[in-house]
Amino acid sequence: MELKLGDKIRQRRKQMGLTLKELAGDRVTAAQISAVEKGKCRPSPGLLQYIAERLNVDVEYFTLSDEEKARKQFKEIYGIALKLYKEGKYDEALKKINKAESILQLLNDEQKGCFYYIQGNCFYEKGDFNTSFDLLIKAQSYYIKTRKKEITADIYIKIGNSLFNTHKQNMALGYYLNAYRFIDEDMDSDIKARILFDLALCYLSLKRLNLAREFLDKAVEFIKQKQWPKKERFLPGIEMIRGAIDRETNQIKESLIRFNEAFERYKRDGDVTGMGRARNNAALCLWDIGDMEKSVKYFREAIDYKVISGDCTLIDTYLNLVEAYKEMGNIEGAINALNEAEEKMIKQNNESGLIKVFLAKFQYHSELKEYDRAEIYAFIALDYIQKQGDIKEESKLYMKLSEMYRAAGDEKSAVDYIVKARSITL
Structure with missing residues (x-):
């Protein structure tokens, strides 16, 4: 009262x-x-x-009433947190917005949505996509009540991106399509372009190339017709998707040209994140045509750019580099790259990245039949996976352990881990 x-x-x-x-x-x-x-x-x-x-x-x-005071206080907190977020100070932004938790129940739906939206975006930029997903879902549950189309569509995009970055493309597609439903003539051009672009990218990742081309063409046509300040930033991304489609259809040389063109566009724009991703994709093309030395060189350049930009896909380029070294028979290079990746992930406090590193080390030592060492890395990865509560990944790792034990001649352990894998997915 x-x-x-x-x-x-x-x-x-x-x-x-x-x-x-x-x-x-x-x-x-x-x-x-x-x-x-x-x-x-x-x-x-x-x-x-x-x-x-x-x-x-x-x-x-x-x-003022308690609600009025809380809402006024939140505006001040949110304004500062948003500024910190835009400056890339994600931990500081989280610390600031978390101060509003004690007054959360007194806020209106839009403010509650803002609270979770800032949190979700910060965790997204930090590469913690699982936490980002959970928070953005909460933001969406409040924003949808406000009937504000643009912000609701934007949240659907961000939720989709969180899922996409954890390799849950089918689920991501659903959220992108939800965002697509909100498109109308009055929608902000940047949001509309992002929806079309992300749909093209998602369909590409699902190997549904016709739909990828369809939405990419829609994005290109829309960008040609409309004028808005940020439109130029989509152009290198369009080249990236076209390059990826070319690579999927074995037009490797054309793909390489597109990725290099995208790199130059990103370079002109000063987009270091884009430069890293374009270099990574160009390296894959060079690998495809057998130019391993240049491929490794490009992977290394991509890593340098991604370290500078703090790109959440850094670990994926490291793993590409590891595989390239293995292809070349450079065992020392592969091990060094894995160790370097581990150091970077620890420095970034990136648990998802560390899981990938330890799984890669597990796989690598399994291939070398160094089963004792492989087992150690598997259990380290398992510890992180269980902390994240990812039952699907836990089950997959149990199956891989079963395969390893069977290869090592330990049939009992092999069977035990098959049972474990099945029991947690029932």
């Missing part, structure tokens, strides 16, 4: 340990303060200002 003005004054006075006389000071009497607290008289604006100053609060502390 909302306290009355007098009750608020009394409550604040007692919090500060003041008597009526101490609060009254030399300007009014204790009796006057008592009358105000009991609701027998309403203080003038001047007296209320005096009381507020004596109690070290703003006048609004007494005049």
Whole structure:
């Protein structure tokens, strides 16, 4: 129940340990303060200002409802958190927005959505896509009540991206299509282009090339027709998707040309993240045509760019490099790349990346029939996987352990891990 003005004054006075006389000071009497607290008289604006100053609060502390105060406080917190987020200070932004948790229940739906939206975006940029997904789902549940199409569509895109980056493309597609439903003539051009672009990319990853081309063509046509400040940033991405489609259809030389063109566009734009991804894809093309030396060189360049930009796909390029070294028979290079990747993931506190590193080490030592070492890395990976609660990945690892034990001649352990894999997925 909302306290009355007098009750608020009394409550604040007692919090500060003041008597009526101490609060009254030399300007009014204790009796006057008592009358105000009991609701027998309403203080003038001047007296209320005096009381507020004596109690070290703003006048609004007494005049606004709890909800009004909370919502005003949130606006200030959110504004600072958003600024920190845009500056790339994600931990600081999280620390700031988390201060609003105590007043969350007093906020309106849009503000609750903002609270989870900032959190979700920060974790997304930090590469923690599972946490990002959970928080953005909460944001979406509040924003959808506001009937604000653009922000709701934007959240669907971000949820889709979180899923896409954890290799859950089919689920991601559903969210991209949900965002697509909101497209209309009045939608912000940048959001509309992103929806079309992400749909093309998702269909590409699912090997549904006709649909990938269809949505890419829609994106290109839309970008040609519309003028808005950020449109140029989509152009290298279009080359990237075209290059990927070419590679999927074994047009490797054409693909390499497109990735190199994308790299130059990203370079002109100063987009280091894009430069890293374009170099990685070009390296894959060079691998396809058998130019392993240049492929390794490009993977190394991609890693350098991704380290600079803090790209969440850094680990994937490291793993590509490892496989390239293995293809060349360069065992030392592969091991060094894995160890380097592990150091980078630890430095970034990237648990998802560490899982990939330890799984790669497990696989590598299994292939070398160094089963004892492989087992160690498998159990380290398992520990991280269980912390994340990823039952599907846990089951897959049990199956791989079963295969390893069978190869090592330990049939009992092989059977035990098959049973474990099946039991957790029932």
